[in-house]
Structures are given as C-alpha cells and as structure tokens.
Amino acid sequence: MKRRVVSYPTIAKASIISLLLIMIGWILWQIWGFDGNDQAVEVSATEQFSGYSGPLYKAVLPSEEAFQTMAENNQLKLTADRSTGHFQIIDKLTGDIWRSYPNPEHWQKETATGTWKNHLLSPILIEYVNASNYKSASVTAGLVENGGYLEEFQLKGDGFKVTFAFPKAQFKIPIEVTLHEDYVETKLMDDGIIEGELSLLNVKLYPLFGAEPSQGQEGYIMLPDGSGSLIHFDQNRIMPQLTYNESVYGPDQSYYSENTNRQRIAMPVFGMKSGEQAFLAIVSEGEYYANIYAAPGGSVGSSNWVTTEWQYRKRFFQSVSRSTGEGFYTYSGEAFEAASRSARYYPLTGDKSNYAGMAEKYRDYLMSEKGIEPLQTAAGQDIPLFLDIVGADAEKGLLFDSYLKVTTTDEATKLVNDIHALGISNMQVQYSGWQQEGYSSHGDYFPVDRRIGGNSGMRSFIEFAHSLNIPVYLTANYTRNTDGNGGFWWRRDGLRNLAGTVLEEQERGEEQKIRFVSPEYYEKEVYSDLADFKELGADGIYFENGIGEQVNTDFNTRYMADRSEVVEIQKNIFKQTKETLGSVIGSNSNFYLLDQSDHVHLLSSDYSYDVFVSESIPFAQIVLHGLRSYTLEWSNTRDEWQSGFLQNMEYGAYPSYILSGTNAENTRQSYSLWQYSLKYDNWTEHINSEYQKLNEALKEVQNRFITGHRTLASGVKETVYEGGYRILVNYNDKPYDSQDVYIPAQDFIVEKSGDSI
Incomplete structure (x- = not known):
C-alpha cells in the first residue's frame, strides 16, 4: 500500500475549510440553537425555565x-x-x-x-x-x-x-x-x-x-x-x-x-x-x-x-x-x-x-x-373438585434433614379412586412434593423422588387419573432454590437487589435458608424441564407461590431485568408451558397471566384489615366468574369451617382440599406442612357433603357472569348471576327473616329465576 503524502498546501486548504465549517456551525448555533448536524443542543434545566414571564398557577378553583x-x-x-x-x-x-x-x-x-x-x-x-x-x-x-x-x-x-x-x-x-x-x-x-x-x-x-x-x-x-x-x-x-x-x-x-x-x-x-x-x-x-x-x-x-x-x-x-x-x-x-x-x-x-x-x-x-375468552362449560356438567396431593416433605434433623414420605403414587391412586367412588367424577389434581427431597426442596426437580414411586410410579398414577378423565398438574416453584442442584450457584444465578445482595429468606426461623433465583435463570430451567413434564404425561404445571405472584427487579449483572421484563418472562413461561403441555395454572396469580392461565388456584378471599377499611368484597371473583375457574383457601385448612364454606358459596368458588395418604402424622415437624390436617380418609365425609351442596348451587351458573352483589343486612349477602339466579348467605348465628326472604342461621338459600321463596 502506498503511503499518502500530504503537501503543505493541501494541509493549509483543509485547515481553512475546517475553520470555515466551525464558524458556520457557531453562527447556526447562535441563531437556531442547533449544531451542524441539525441536532438539538442540550440546554440546562436552569435555562429551560429562564425567561418565562407568563401567569403562575393560582391557588383557586377553576371557574x-x-x-x-x-x-x-x-x-x-x-x-x-x-x-x-x-x-x-x-x-x-x-x-x-x-x-x-x-x-x-x-x-x-x-x-x-x-x-x-x-x-x-x-x-x-x-x-x-x-x-x-x-x-x-x-x-x-x-x-x-x-x-x-x-x-x-x-x-x-x-x-x-x-x-x-x-x-x-x-x-x-x-x-x-x-x-x-x-x-x-x-x-x-x-x-x-x-x-x-x-x-x-x-x-x-x-x-x-x-x-x-x-x-x-x-x-x-x-x-x-x-x-x-x-x-x-x-x-x-x-x-x-x-x-x-x-x-x-x-x-x-x-x-x-x-x-x-x-x-x-x-x-x-x-x-x-x-x-x-x-x-x-x-x-x-x-x-x-x-x-x-x-x-x-x-x-x-x-x-x-x-x-x-x-x-x-x-x-x-x-x-x-x-x-x-x-x-x-x-x-x-x-x-x-x-x-x-x-x-x-x-x-x-x-x-x-x-x-x-x-x-x-x-x-x-x-x-x-x-383477549380473555369466557368459559365454555357443557350444560349440566358437575362442578370440579380440586385436590392438592402432597408427596413428601423434609424435617430438620440433628445433622441432616429427614425425608418424610407422605403420599406415594400408589397411595395417590387409592386416594383419587376412593373420592371418585363417592360419585365425584369431575376432579382436578395438583401433585406437590414429588420432587427430590419433597415439598420444601426447590432446585433440581427431576427425576421424581424414587421413595414415593419415581418417574414410573408418577407416570402410572397419571395414566390411572386419565382413565377417569381427571387431569393431573405437577406443582413447582422455580423462583426459589434450596439445594443448589441443577447447576444453580447462588453467587452467579441468585436474584440480586440494587445493592448487589442476593435475596434470601428463612423458613421456620433460621432452620432453612432459601435463595431467590434470577428470573432469566428460572426461565431457562422451566424450558429445559418441559420435556420431562411431558414425558410423565402431566396435563400442565401448577406454578405455586412464585411465578405470577412476585415481581422483583433483578440487578444480577448476568441477567439484569426490570419489573416490566420480569412480567414478560413470566408471561412467556406460561405461554410456553401451555403450548407444550396443553395447560397451565397459578396460585393467586396477578391478572396479567389470565390470558394463558386456565385456573386461578387459592385466589385471595380476604383483605388486609386496615382500620379504615369497612368490608371485604368479592371484586376479583365477580370479575373472574364466567371467565376462569377459581378456588379459595383449602377447605380443610379453614379457621372456621362453616363460615369458610358459606364464603365459597357467596363467592361462587369451587371446593379445594390439600390431602395426603395415611402418613400425615409424620408432617408435624416438617418444614412446610406442619399446620395442615392432611390425612384424606379423615375428610371424605366432609368432602362429599360440601361438594354436593356446592354442586347443587353452582352447577347451573358455572359459565354465567356475576351481575350483582350486595349486603342485605349485617352478615347477610346476596350474589346475583345472569338470568336473575340468586344465592343468599347468612353468616349469623340467628336466622335472617324479612318480608321477602328467610335464611336459616349459618346457612344459604338459592333462588332460581322465576322462583319465589
């Protein structure tokens, strides 16, 4: 390559041209405030306000x-x-x-x-x-x-x-x-x-x-x-x-x-x-x-x-x-x-x-x-019963955690069969605690823990459920990691706050440390596991207590994501899961997931008890009824059985239970299940009684919108559906008796369109 030699005359000409361009640019900037590229010159904030001489805002109401x-x-x-x-x-x-x-x-x-x-x-x-x-x-x-x-x-x-x-x-x-x-x-x-x-x-x-x-x-x-x-x-x-x-x-x-x-x-x-x-x-x-x-x-x-x-x-x-x-x-x-x-x-x-x-x-x-489409429910179809079955959990030991087997896949088969024999044919199962080390362990989910049946046992259970037309969802929470398995390293893959600290929480005091996972990392983990869920025959994933419920900015420099990006990650996870497995559900999910979610499990039915708040209302349930199915809290964990049942009736919610096989007593010292009464054969009579009453009242209005809700008197509520169908609930210890209606104490009545009470 020849080296270019610039003569002095050429340099002089270039200098003169450059000087002229600088002078022209300076003149343009003085006149119009623009540089030679027609880009606005940045003006300081002080200059933005200088020279204003118009009227200032006055402390008066507008005329x-x-x-x-x-x-x-x-x-x-x-x-x-x-x-x-x-x-x-x-x-x-x-x-x-x-x-x-x-x-x-x-x-x-x-x-x-x-x-x-x-x-x-x-x-x-x-x-x-x-x-x-x-x-x-x-x-x-x-x-x-x-x-x-x-x-x-x-x-x-x-x-x-x-x-x-x-x-x-x-x-x-x-x-x-x-x-x-x-x-x-x-x-x-x-x-x-x-x-x-x-x-x-x-x-x-x-x-x-x-x-x-x-x-x-x-x-x-x-x-x-x-x-x-x-x-x-x-x-x-x-x-x-x-x-x-x-x-x-x-x-x-x-x-x-x-x-x-x-x-x-x-x-x-x-x-x-x-x-x-x-x-x-x-x-x-x-x-x-x-x-x-x-x-x-x-x-x-x-x-x-x-x-x-x-x-x-x-x-x-x-x-x-x-x-x-x-x-x-x-x-x-x-x-x-x-x-x-x-x-x-x-x-x-x-x-x-x-x-x-x-x-x-x-x-x-x-x-x-x-784009949320209304529910399409066949006329006369029974309402669904939602069952959460717990496989296993862990208990803190002196040196090591102990594995607490709660429900094997064989026991889950017997559980579902016994409830089906009650005449309840429309069910949906969410199987939790199936992963390695049980319910409280989060990280590497597959294979299914062999102590409850392994992959083959889970596959057999799902095939049995399908023979009864019962869908099975496997419960998972990818937003937390407790065991470090699956390639997760908290220093590299943990969710970090703005100060750079990996977020974590303690479960049951100081006994177990749980670290939060970067959203982009758990997105990859879900996608890599979808084939395993599909191979087991799962109808979908039930994302519990994480995706759809928590939106945290991630300042991990490997994965940086703001709140809007985290929401998009969660939407994509639901979308990809539904496309791969056919269905997806979440627990008390934020409403940005409704277009993909087929059911909202454990939807909130309460409020925060601020002293200035007068009452709780079923606003979310009025919005959802006829669009998505939903449940409230598990029936067998209610503080007050009858009041909780009546709330299900008032809110138009389907029944839900968390159950186990015969080993429920073992969970009293477990990390996550100690507060629950799970043994299913203790609940079959309650399940049948509650289900039959709810089915009788809600069967006809499953795909109808709620058009009205009000308080008739203290502790007396009315829910109105399309077509004039009414359910009236009395939470009081005394009957409600007015000129138009009589409701026994701690009970409900149903008024179908055209009925007179």
Whole structure:
C-alpha cells in the first residue's frame, strides 16, 4: 500500500475549510440553537425555565365557566380549563359530571389548610429528593407552592396535551388527556420529562379526580386489596390520618418496602362511588411502576380520593459492611423507564354505579382488550373438585434433614379412586412434593423422588387419573432454590437487589435458608424441564407461590431485568408451558397471566384489615366468574369451617382440599406442612357433603357472569348471576327473616329465576 503524502498546501486548504465549517456551525448555533448536524443542543434545566414571564398557577378553583369542549362522542364530553389544566367528563345522557378537582359545592368547608390546601387544587403532585445527599428528605410539591405554570396547552383532536412546569424544583412533565368511547385516559409522557439536579420520585396525576367529601352522601373507595375492599365514607373516622399506598402486583423486594403485611394487589384497578355516580380506573400501561394511593376523608383534606402514584425511583438499603450489616438508605439513580404510563377513567351511572358495575367494566376490558375468552362449560356438567396431593416433605434433623414420605403414587391412586367412588367424577389434581427431597426442596426437580414411586410410579398414577378423565398438574416453584442442584450457584444465578445482595429468606426461623433465583435463570430451567413434564404425561404445571405472584427487579449483572421484563418472562413461561403441555395454572396469580392461565388456584378471599377499611368484597371473583375457574383457601385448612364454606358459596368458588395418604402424622415437624390436617380418609365425609351442596348451587351458573352483589343486612349477602339466579348467605348465628326472604342461621338459600321463596 502506498503511503499518502500530504503537501503543505493541501494541509493549509483543509485547515481553512475546517475553520470555515466551525464558524458556520457557531453562527447556526447562535441563531437556531442547533449544531451542524441539525441536532438539538442540550440546554440546562436552569435555562429551560429562564425567561418565562407568563401567569403562575393560582391557588383557586377553576371557574366552571372557563371549561371548553376538547372532544366529545355519542356518550361523553371532555371539557378542560386552559388556565389550570383541569378537566371534566360529562355524561351527555344524564348530565352527571366527574371533575379532576375538588367539588366546588363543598370547597368552602375544606378542612385542609396552608400548603396541603394548595396541593389539593393542583392537577399534579410530585415528590422529589436530592439523591446526591442520602440524608436529604423528600419533598411533596404541587404547582402553587413551586411557582409552577402551564406550558404549551394544545388541542389534539381527541383531547388535549399540556406541560406542567415546576421552576423551583426544575421539573417539566408533559401529559395528555384523551377521550375514548366510554372512558377518558390520562397519560404521562416520560420521554418529555425534564429534570434538573433533583430527582423525581413519584407523580400523582389528577389525584383529586372524582373526589367527594363524606358529608351529605353515601359512597366508598374501592381498593384492589386482596379480593377487594371498601372504604366507606365516614365523617367520624377512627385514626383519620391513615392512608393506603401499595404497589400494583406487590412490592419489589430489590428495593425497600415497608412490611405492612397487606394483601398483594393482583389487579391494576381502583374506583369510587359517591351518591348515584361512580367511576372505575384501570392502570392500563406502565402498571409495573404504579402504586394505588387512597386518602379517606379527613386524612388528606376533607374529601375522599384515590389515585395512581406513578413511581420513578425507590429507596434501597446500601450496605457498607457485610460483617456488621451497617449501611444507609438512599435512592436509585436512573428513573424507571416505561414505554407509557396511562390510567383510564370509566364513568358509571345508574344501577352500574357500584362495585359490581366496576367489576363488570373491568371484565369487559379483559375480554375486549386482553383477549380473555369466557368459559365454555357443557350444560349440566358437575362442578370440579380440586385436590392438592402432597408427596413428601423434609424435617430438620440433628445433622441432616429427614425425608418424610407422605403420599406415594400408589397411595395417590387409592386416594383419587376412593373420592371418585363417592360419585365425584369431575376432579382436578395438583401433585406437590414429588420432587427430590419433597415439598420444601426447590432446585433440581427431576427425576421424581424414587421413595414415593419415581418417574414410573408418577407416570402410572397419571395414566390411572386419565382413565377417569381427571387431569393431573405437577406443582413447582422455580423462583426459589434450596439445594443448589441443577447447576444453580447462588453467587452467579441468585436474584440480586440494587445493592448487589442476593435475596434470601428463612423458613421456620433460621432452620432453612432459601435463595431467590434470577428470573432469566428460572426461565431457562422451566424450558429445559418441559420435556420431562411431558414425558410423565402431566396435563400442565401448577406454578405455586412464585411465578405470577412476585415481581422483583433483578440487578444480577448476568441477567439484569426490570419489573416490566420480569412480567414478560413470566408471561412467556406460561405461554410456553401451555403450548407444550396443553395447560397451565397459578396460585393467586396477578391478572396479567389470565390470558394463558386456565385456573386461578387459592385466589385471595380476604383483605388486609386496615382500620379504615369497612368490608371485604368479592371484586376479583365477580370479575373472574364466567371467565376462569377459581378456588379459595383449602377447605380443610379453614379457621372456621362453616363460615369458610358459606364464603365459597357467596363467592361462587369451587371446593379445594390439600390431602395426603395415611402418613400425615409424620408432617408435624416438617418444614412446610406442619399446620395442615392432611390425612384424606379423615375428610371424605366432609368432602362429599360440601361438594354436593356446592354442586347443587353452582352447577347451573358455572359459565354465567356475576351481575350483582350486595349486603342485605349485617352478615347477610346476596350474589346475583345472569338470568336473575340468586344465592343468599347468612353468616349469623340467628336466622335472617324479612318480608321477602328467610335464611336459616349459618346457612344459604338459592333462588332460581322465576322462583319465589
């Protein structure tokens, strides 16, 4: 290759040309603020706010006359006030109005004062912190206190968009509000958010939407707490300062989360009823980084309100010494990334303005937008009985764990045959504790432990069950590892928090250490085992207490996955399992798995018992009935037998038992089964009695939607199905006797369409 020789004249020409290009670029930058490649030059946060001389946000309610129509359709009208950014939804048929700000009729009686009174007028509330100083406290701000203003309010055909500016904190947050056929959607535009030196922690967008005070009307906040719960409006609330704030899909263990012992949020929804109108909100996009925040009347102002709190950063514990455990709490650096953060508000009126109407709207959403198809049940088919059979468990020994054989595959065959002989032909079996070392052992699942029958014994049992048309699912939990088998090495493959620590938990005190597995690792493990499940003839996998229930960010550098990616991993696992084996189910799963899951096992039927919560409701069950089968807790582990049975009846749930062969006494000192009464021949009479009663009541309505649910009197509940079919339950020790109906104490009655009681 010839070496190029550059003469001095050539260098001089190149220098002159370069100098001219630099001068042209400098002139263009001075004029337009662009470089030579037409790319916007980064402008500091301070410069973003300099030069603004327009009006600042004022601490006043928006004028009702200032609202202009932004969009409308046959059902709804969206109006907005350009000076405040607030909006209204108007039902064109009834004239009902839902406001994004406090009801002007009651504002003069507002009890909040000072800063918080101003916050209640703001269309947006933010919380931020100086993340460079771990001792810095977070600050909550609205537009008023921050010298804020609105920027670039624009119509967009189906709504409007605007940017909220916080000059003191140096944040700009663009949002959109759009009208759709039967809802209005509010959206945060993450790609347009501007931050200065401070770090954004969370945002509440239009937090006072639909807010109403307690006085003068009946109403409640509906929370997705467990199966669902209500906070009734109450002017004389005990401990009024308390609020509710929980993560959608449960806390992220890779960050700090206060141990509240609350039920996990499995549904990204909330709602409120006030008088004769209500709304349902669905967190439709970005829900992995959303909390549900509720403020009962008197806690934060006199109004009752509930909203989405969008998370951008969270606290975590930064350890500085492994030996002493010393460290400090600080915040994550980069903000959580979401493609979009959207909440939909569905206005409800008339006989739909209650929690049953909210559940119906959410069910419609799942069918129309998530592809959930209704159940197809043959007419007259008996309801299914769900049996969890436990193979074995382990007991802590002096030097080594002891293996406790509970149900061999031969005993499982006899168990199923004996129950089938009772006349119960429609059953489904989940076989747990079949893996090496039993129920409490997680890691290398195959082969089936030879002490309960091995692969050949399990294969024979499944073939027998299939001869009776009974499907068999094998229970597994891939999110934990206890034995290190299967190639798992906790230092390499463990789930790590933001501080780099492998997450673990103790079972039964300090007796057993369980390490959490990186989601990408357990995804590979499931896929590699699917052929073994198929070879045994399993109809599917029952993923218990892990996949579908826990969404933890993984900071293991080999597998890095944020919450949204973990959800996608879990969806893919369910999808691949169903495609390979034919079916898949989960325990109390988050609702993002409904499109693949064929059954929800042990669905939550309770709430968290916060002092401000009035009652538990079967919101999840109203949503699911007719879409997916579900069970509540195992019947033979109930604290109160009859009340639990009546709840199954009220909630439209199928019966479920956890059973074993004749060796159940051995489990009293086991890691996981010590609290259960498992021996199946002690339960056959109860199983038959409960099943026959539930089958008689629920057989006819298996594929019907629940259309109504209400409290008739204290301890008396009514569940209504399509076609007017009613089940009425009396939990009280005395009969319920009204002009229309008589229900014996601790009992139920069924009223079919056209019947008279």
